[in-house]
Amino acid sequence: MFNADISKTAFPADFTWGVATSAFQIEGAADTDGKGPSIWDDFCRVPGVIADASDGRQACEHYQRWADDLDLVASLGVDAYRFSISWPRVQALGSGAFNEAGFAFYERLVDGMLARGLKPFLTLNHWDLPSALQAKGGWENRDTVPCFVDYACEVARRLGDRVASICTHNEPWVIAVLGHESGIFAPGIKSRAAAIQVAHHLFLSHGLALTAMRAQGCKADMGIVLNLSPIDAATDSAADQAAARRADGAGLRWYVEPLLKGEYPADVLQDLGADAPRVLPGDMGNIKVPLDFLGVNYYMRSVVSAGEPWDIKTGGNEITDMGWEVYPQGLTELLVRLHRDYTLPPIFITENGAAFQDEVLDRQVHDGQRQRYIARHIAATLEAMRQGVRVDGYFVWSLLDNFEWSSGYAKRFGIVRVDYDTQQRMLKDSALWYRDFLDRQRAQHGVQATSALEI
Numbered sequence: 393m394f395n396a397d398i399s400k401t402a403f404p405a406d407f408t409w410g411v412a413t414s415a416f417q418i419e420g421a422a423d424t425d426g427k428g429p430s431i432w433d434d435f436c437r438v439p440g441v442i443a444d445a446s447d448g449r450q451a452c453e454h455y456q457r458w459a460d461d462l463d464l465v466a467s468l469g470v471d472a473y474r475f476s477i478s479w480p481r482v483q484a485l486g487s488g489a490f491n492e493a494g495f496a497f498y499e500r501l502v503d504g505m506l507a508r509g510l511k512p513f514l515t516l517n518h519w520d521l522p523s524a525l526q527a528k529g530g531w532e533n534r535d536t537v538p539c540f541v542d543y544a545c546e547v548a549r550r551l552g553d554r555v556a557s558i559c560t561h562n563e564p565w566v567i568a569v570l571g572h573e574s575g576i577f578a579p580g581i582k583s584r585a586a587a588i589q590v591a592h593h594l595f596l597s598h599g600l601a602l603t604a605m606r607a608q609g610c611k612a613d614m615g616i617v618l619n620l621s622p623i624d625a626a627t628d629s630a631a632d633q634a635a636a637r638r639a640d641g642a643g644l645r646w647y648v649e650p651l652l653k654g655e656y657p658a659d660v661l662q663d664l665g666a667d668a669p670r671v672l673p674g675d676m677g678n679i680k681v682p683l684d685f686l687g688v689n690y691y692m693r694s695v696v697s698a699g700e701p702w703d704i705k706t707g708g709n710e711i712t713d714m715g716w717e718v719y720p721q722g723l724t725e726l727l728v729r730l731h732r733d734y735t736l737p738p739i740f741i742t743e744n745g746a747a748f749q750d751e752v753l754d755r756q757v758h759d760g761q762r763q764r765y766i767a768r769h770i771a772a773t774l775e776a777m778r779q780g781v782r783v784d785g786y787f788v789w790s791l792l793d794n795f796e797w798s799s800g801y802a803k804r805f806g807i808v809r810v811d812y813d814t815q816q817r818m819l820k821d822s823a824l825w826y827r828d829f830l831d832r833q834r835a836q837h838g839v840q841a842t843s844a845l846e847i
């Protein structure tokens with residue numbers, strides 16, 4: 393399924409094609425030009441938490457190499473580039489003085505995108521909270537909410553006239569659950585009650601930030617990005633079905649419903665018992681503000697069983713280097729289900745991609761598995777559109793190989809290979825395929841190919 397040849401299929405002419413990155417994973421320059429530390433700078437220093445004991449100090453040196461990297465983006469012929477702002481780079485302590493040098497970097501970056509005909513898709517929080525705020529409790533502390541709103545307003549004031557899109561938070565589930573319940577991501581806290589409170593503060597800060605940025609007159613499209621998976625029960629047994637219902641509640645409905653319906657799902661609240669969040673009067677109304685878009689990051693489905701954990705090999709599907717099942721039809725199922733159950737704003741697939749080992753031969757990088765993964769998920773997106781879902785764009789994760797959080801640099805998601813010894817970039821076969829695919833899209837719409845910059 394979904395290995396159909398999509399080369400001859402035309403997406404809508406105004407569909408947005410892009411590639412995505414995030415600040416901490418590529419920038420490096422961890423304490424350059426007045427940048428303050430983030431919780432990921434701190435977390436990387438904890439022994440044993442990063443698989444290869446690496447950190448983000450150098451990463452892809454994007455802070456220095458941004459202009460070449462934007463040339464690379466433009467050479468692919470995409471419409472848009474999704475990037476994130478490092479909060480502590482533009483406000484070292486997360487409150488108080490803003491850092492002019494930090495803002496100057498993002499002004500150069502955004503102007504550089506516009507000069508190359510790329511639409512900037514800006515994310516405010518891709519996880520790198522200023523350490524100074526964590527010292528006061530971070531996202532668990534309600535006082536972080538107004539700090540985020542101030543930061544968002546300052547970014548919107550300086551860049552809001554030039555970016556196409558502003559996303560408040562990338563994947564609140566990851567920040568809440570991986571950061572505060574399992575503790576495998578920064579800040580490494582292990583408490584379900586904390587995770588639930590963190591999610592609430594993320595939602596609240598999202599809604600208040602949108603309202604405040606709009607009140608300032610910022611015209612960029614505004615929304616949020618969620619990581620979502622369809623949840624399948626391993627068997628038809630009542631126990632597995634109940635486990636799937638709980639997992640769907642905690643992983644999907646808990647994140648979608650406050651934003652779109654202004655309420656938490658009652659069954660999950662009941663499951664949470666004493667861990668339910670502290671919600672003040674007015675919060676839910678402040679969370680549910682109109683979204684110009686909903687970003688969906690999709691990598692895999694989830695299969696849930698009440699007993700022994702489901703063995704991923706059971707599905708008989710290809711498995712990526714992350715140990716994630718390749719399951720493109722899950723993306724169609726997810727989108728169709730969201731469309732059926734909710735009144736949705738336009739959807740963007742803000743991340744989709746895969747880690748595989750590349751074969752490097754004679755300055756060519758063969759990554760057929762990644763290329764196929766991307767093609768099949770684009771086909772799955774199209775299938776959802778055929779079934780009536782409005783999807784306005786698709787972004788590959790990621791432009792570059794980069795710092796893959798607790799997996800370090802060993803897991804490569806880039807369609808461009810990074811040689812970390814020399815910082816050389818090399819287009820992989822998947823990048824060449826994506827470029828050709830986009831050229832054909834333009835040709836079908838009668839538009840001259842624009843990927844002028846050859847490398």
Ligand code: FCB
Pocket residue numbers: 414417562563566619689743789796797805
């Ligand atoms: C997502 C993150 C992104 C990247 C991919 C593989 O959860 O948003 O930064 O790590 O996974």
